[in-house]
Amino acid sequence: MAQPPQPAGVPGPADRIDAVAAEVPAAAATPAGPSVPERRDLSRTLMRSFLRSKAGVLSLVVLLGIVVVTLLADQVAPYDPGQLNPAKSLLKPVWAGGSGEHLLGTDELGRDLLSRLIFGARTALALAFGAATISAVVGTVLGLVGGMNRRWIGPVVDWLCDVQLAFPNIVLALVVITSQGNSISSLLIVLSIFGWVHFARVVRSAVLTLRQADFVLAARGSGGSTLSITFQHILPNVMSSVLVLWTFAVATVLLLVSGLSFLGLGVQPPASDWGQLFASGRAFLIQNPWYAFMPAVAITVTVLCATVLGRTLRTTLNPRTR
Amino acid sequence: MTATPNAPLLAVRDVTVTITKGKRQTDAVTGIDFDVAAGEIVAIVGETGSGKSLSALSVLQLIRNPVRLARGSVLLEGRDLTALKPADLRRVRGGDIGMIFQDPMTALNPFHTVGQQIGEAMTVHRKLSREAVRERTLRLLGDVGIVNPRQRIDQYPHELSGGTQQRVMIAMALANEPKVLIADEPTTGLDVTVQAQILRLVREAAVSWGMGVLLITHDLGVVAGYSDRVVVMYAGNVVESGPTEEVLAAPAHPYTRALLDARPENGRPGMKLNAISGGPPELFKFPGGCRFQPRCAVATAECGVANPALVPAPDASEDRLVRCIHPFAAPVPSDPARKPGVSISLPPAPAEPGVPAIRVEGLRRVFAGGGHVTKAVDGVDLQLAFGETLGIVGESGCGKSTTARILAGLDQPSDGLIRYADGRELTHRRGGVDHTFVQYVFQDTFGSLNPRRTVWQIIEEPLKRLTGLSKAQRAKRIREYMAECGLMPSIESRYPHELSGGQRQRVGICRALVVQPKVVVMDEPMSGLDLSVQAQIINLLQDLKKDLGLTAVLVSHDISVIRHLCDRVAVMYLGRVVEAGPASSLLTDPLHPYTAALLSAVPQLETDERRPEIPLRGDAGDVDPASACGFAPRCPIARPDCRTDELRLTPRRDGLLVACHYPGQFDQA
Numbered sequence: 001m002a003q004p005p006q007p008a009g010v011p012g013p014a015d016r017i018d019a020v021a022a023e024v025p026a027a028a029a030t031p032a033g034p035s036v037p038e039r040r041d042l043s044r045t046l047m048r049s050f051l052r053s054k055a056g057v058l059s060l061v062v063l064l065g066i067v068v069v070t071l072l073a074d075q076v077a078p079y080d081p082g083q084l085n086p087a088k089s090l091l092k093p094v095w096a097g098g099s100g101e102h103l104l105g106t107d108e109l110g111r112d113l114l115s116r117l118i119f120g121a122r123t124a125l126a127l128a129f130g131a132a133t134i135s136a137v138v139g140t141v142l143g144l145v146g147g148m149n150r151r152w153i154g155p156v157v158d159w160l161c162d163v164q165l166a167f168p169n170i171v172l173a174l175v176v177i178t179s180q181g182n183s184i185s186s187l188l189i190v191l192s193i194f195g196w197v198h199f200a201r202v203v204r205s206a207v208l209t210l211r212q213a214d215f216v217l218a219a220r221g222s223g224g225s226t227l228s229i230t231f232q233h234i235l236p237n238v239m240s241s242v243l244v245l246w247t248f249a250v251a252t253v254l255l256l257v258s259g260l261s262f263l264g265l266g267v268q269p270p271a272s273d274w275g276q277l278f279a280s281g282r283a284f285l286i287q288n289p290w291y292a293f294m295p296a297v298a299i300t301v302t303v304l305c306a307t308v309l310g311r312t313l314r315t316t317l318n319p320r321t322r
Numbered sequence: 323m324t325a326t327p328n329a330p331l332l333a334v335r336d337v338t339v340t341i342t343k344g345k346r347q348t349d350a351v352t353g354i355d356f357d358v359a360a361g362e363i364v365a366i367v368g369e370t371g372s373g374k375s376l377s378a379l380s381v382l383q384l385i386r387n388p389v390r391l392a393r394g395s396v397l398l399e400g401r402d403l404t405a406l407k408p409a410d411l412r413r414v415r416g417g418d419i420g421m422i423f424q425d426p427m428t429a430l431n432p433f434h435t436v437g438q439q440i441g442e443a444m445t446v447h448r449k450l451s452r453e454a455v456r457e458r459t460l461r462l463l464g465d466v467g468i469v470n471p472r473q474r475i476d477q478y479p480h481e482l483s484g485g486t487q488q489r490v491m492i493a494m495a496l497a498n499e500p501k502v503l504i505a506d507e508p509t510t511g512l513d514v515t516v517q518a519q520i521l522r523l524v525r526e527a528a529v530s531w532g533m534g535v536l537l538i539t540h541d542l543g544v545v546a547g548y549s550d551r552v553v554v555m556y557a558g559n560v561v562e563s564g565p566t567e568e569v570l571a572a573p574a575h576p577y578t579r580a581l582l583d584a585r586p587e588n589g590r591p592g593m594k595l596n597a598i599s600g601g602p603p604e605l606f607k608f609p610g611g612c613r614f615q616p617r618c619a620v621a622t623a624e625c626g627v628a629n630p631a632l633v634p635a636p637d638a639s640e641d642r643l644v645r646c647i648h649p650f651a652a653p654v655p656s657d658p659a660r661k662p663g664v665s666i667s668l669p670p671a672p673a674e675p676g677v678p679a680i681r682v683e684g685l686r687r688v689f690a691g692g693g694h695v696t697k698a699v700d701g702v703d704l705q706l707a708f709g710e711t712l713g714i715v716g717e718s719g720c721g722k723s724t725t726a727r728i729l730a731g732l733d734q735p736s737d738g739l740i741r742y743a744d745g746r747e748l749t750h751r752r753g754g755v756d757h758t759f760v761q762y763v764f765q766d767t768f769g770s771l772n773p774r775r776t777v778w779q780i781i782e783e784p785l786k787r788l789t790g791l792s793k794a795q796r797a798k799r800i801r802e803y804m805a806e807c808g809l810m811p812s813i814e815s816r817y818p819h820e821l822s823g824g825q826r827q828r829v830g831i832c833r834a835l836v837v838q839p840k841v842v843v844m845d846e847p848m849s850g851l852d853l854s855v856q857a858q859i860i861n862l863l864q865d866l867k868k869d870l871g872l873t874a875v876l877v878s879h880d881i882s883v884i885r886h887l888c889d890r891v892a893v894m895y896l897g898r899v900v901e902a903g904p905a906s907s908l909l910t911d912p913l914h915p916y917t918a919a920l921l922s923a924v925p926q927l928e929t930d931e932r933r934p935e936i937p938l939r940g941d942a943g944d945v946d947p948a949s950a951c952g953f954a955p956r957c958p959i960a961r962p963d964c965r966t967d968e969l970r971l972t973p974r975r976d977g978l979l980v981a982c983h984y985p986g987q988f989d990q991a
């Protein structure tokens with residue numbers, strides 16, 4: 001069967017092939033000199049992808065708000081958090097019949113709850129973000145090194161993980177706090193020791209899979225050293241897991257601190273943090289349920305925002321889902 | 323050819339399968355019709371995304387959300403399966419219709435023995451005593467060609483080789499004597515010699531039991547050798563169907579024609595293949611009008627207007643259907659107008675022409691682990707001259723990929739010496755390979771590109787690390803080589819998942835070439851690609867050979883690819899080279915029985931090209947470590963002294979080096 005003659009001017013497939021063929025040498029023939037390609041502007045792409053997630057933006061705004069209020073605690077807080085006023089103990093918040101003087105009411109010693117929450121955020125957030133970040137860095141580095149070096153560092157890291165997981169956390173906390181004294185820094189140490197093992201395990205198992213990948217072998221064939229392969233090819237591919245774990249760690253630490261405070265190992269009065277506020281509020285659940293409720297809300301909101309933010313960042317940082 | 327009885331055993335009518343993704347919906351399979359008669363093998367052939375597997379799954383109603391059967395009916399002996407209740411449907415699945423899947427390792431449960439799994443398949447549909455089940459299972463295992471059923475029945479899947487696993491799968495599918503067998507790419511992961519055995523088994527079962535078989539495949543050789551009728555699918559449409567011999571002899575649809583033309587068997591060595599431009603469309607991105615029209619060589623303006631209907635082909639036998647408004651159009655002699663990547667200034671050619679680019683002596687690679695030792699490569703001697711392309715052929719597990727990796731310096735030998743022309747040497751102690759001398763191209767196009775890096779970053783990496791070029795010089799070099807490899811500048815900032823399979827492999831090739839290596843080692847560079855894209859990559863390698871004077875090692879299990887591209891060939895079996903020599907003589911008139919068996923097992927389209935089959939026993943897993951000749955346990959002409967007398971590569975006629983005591987005597991088998 002003969003092919004019908006092609007109407008002139010209609011771009012047939014032959015023209016298309018030519019167009020394709022023409023584009024290739026044309027592009028190569030452009031004075032290919034010093035021009036480095038116009039990369040997609042990475043920061044703009046990331047920004048656009050992040051802004052697409054309403055939940056992520058909201059979480060970031062709330063978290064930033066909490067951080068700003070915490071930093072400006074001296075200016076923002078209506079009262080001195082330690083100022084006693086036994087006459088006004090256990091006032092209810094303003095919407096539950098309390099007075100406008102103390103927006104969130106007062107505790108059993110008549111201290112302003114809002115001020116105590118704001119100042120308590122300092123310790124709570126410093127501990128949560130600090131310990132989560134230290135755990136993440138330590139755990140990721142150990143996991144990376146342990147995963148890449150299977151000769152002796154790997155087994156040692158495995159062994160450390162096993163020991164850490166087998167050791168009761170509370171005993172560890174007792175040991176550190178009794179020997180180092182009860183301070184924010186010793187709490188930070190304890191909480192970081194609790195946390196690193198989870199990062200190390202996840203990163204290590206991800207590395208064990210990734211190091212088998214052909215692109216790692218390809219990087220070796222491209223002259224890459226173990227160090228550059230670890231940081232340029234492996235690390236970017238485990239970062240999303242680390243980010244998600246980090247948000248979980250923030251949540252876990254906030255809750256752990258309140259647990260330690262309950263045992264008297266946490267932040268010592270008169271200093272306060274959310275966990276400790278919550279723990280002392282539990283005693284007055286009948287008289288003033290809001291006393292325990294408000295710190296719980298603060299913890300929940302922070303944890304929720306950190307989690308949503310982590311999830312959004314994971315989506316944003318992955319080229320496939322961005 | 324079987325005569326078609328009046329009522330077909332299985333009739334698929336107007337089946338349309340839709341996929342929903344978010345708010346978008348697309349027809350992955352659009353209104354397909356076909357019949358399967360008793361004792362007949364119908365092949366569905368197509369590329370990725372053609373909907374061939376979905377069509378098969380919709381027969382069994384095995385599709386789930388978000389995939390949905392939108393309309394159509396599946397009639398088994400006149401009963402509509404789409405209207406059945408779930409309980410009745412279960413009786414059909416595994417009872418009246420058996421199914422074989424592509425990957426037997428994942429389709430078999432690792433926690434149950436072979437006997438338990440086959441027994442379960444039997445007792446699901448009827449009551450049988452334990453002894454009866456065992457006896458029937460043993461008979462079934464014997465029927466599917468398992469050599470020692472009494473031993474195999476109590477083994478677990480991981481103890482079996484891939485071929486034996488697939489036989490067990492077939493035994494399970496046949497356990498209830500189904501009327502219809504659906505085989506979804508049953509031999510894709512298997513070696514050609516095993517593939518031939520499995521397909522022959524399916525064909526025998528179809529004929530002797532009067533079973534209808536639906537064979538899904540992407541391999542036209544399989545279609546030609548083992549099917550009575552063929553259904554060609556493209557982008558969710560049936561584009562052509564009819565008796566296999568007629569369709570392959572005179573394809574009516576341009577797509578079928580182009581597929582046939584694109585096969586490497588079709589071109590003479592050294593010549594360009596008639597590749598189809600572009601790649602198959604993805605789901606949700608089907609073009610308007612005829613779906614093949616953007617890639618079609620004979621498309622006209624009308625083709626873009628509406629998708630033509632599937633109608634009887636003109637001037638052909640009555641059961642041939644075609645979906646094209648220019649059926650039987652003579653193909654325009656396609657001239658892939660690719661100009662060489664402008665002025666690539668190559669470094670001067672090697673000084674001494676006599677020195678081989680790579681010389682391998684006594685290469686061994688042993689993997690030890692879990693208490694036992696695997697000899698992947700067991701004493702290989704090879705030479706690679708400058709300017710030549712050496713093919714390494716063999717079945718899976720023969721050590722060809724390990725050899726390739728060691729040659730490229732990506733793995734260390736356990737013993738032996740590799741001498742490179744630049745004076746470097748690689749032994750089990752010294753890992754001194756210059757990666758600007760030898761580079762490597764990977765098989766897995768997805769796994770070998772870091773998902774977090776752009777095309778530009780990927781190609782730039784070896785330049786950054788291995789050369790001292792400035793940023794501007796690097797940019798110039800990358801542009802040149804991207805053009806040479808047929809990559810548009812527009813994809814520079816894309817990530818691997820945004821590319822098609824063919825583009826990803828081009829990036830892999832470009833990354834290897836950009837440092838201007840003297841030697842490129844390629845491990846199955848086109849085995850993961852669709853047939854139409856494969857031809858493009860083969861053409862690309864051909865061009866690169868010509869433009870850059872490439873010295874290359876090409877590892878492949880596909881003999882037609884090797885035949886098309888290679889000057890010299892080495893055949894490996896169980897870690898040793900059993901035959902080596904010029905491609906022309908080795909691939910037409912081999913001396914080693916294994917090479918001969920390998921060649922005879924390759925499915926061929928043209929009947930007159932088919933060689934007399936040389937049946938092999940078992941598969942490559944059957945090893946006798948004490949035997950001097952590793953092939954003796956499977957060899958059709960092995961004699962007792964083959965297992966005892968020492969063997970080495972010996973020069974024979976036509977420049978062939980052969981490791982066999984009785985070379986060229988296999989026709990007496």
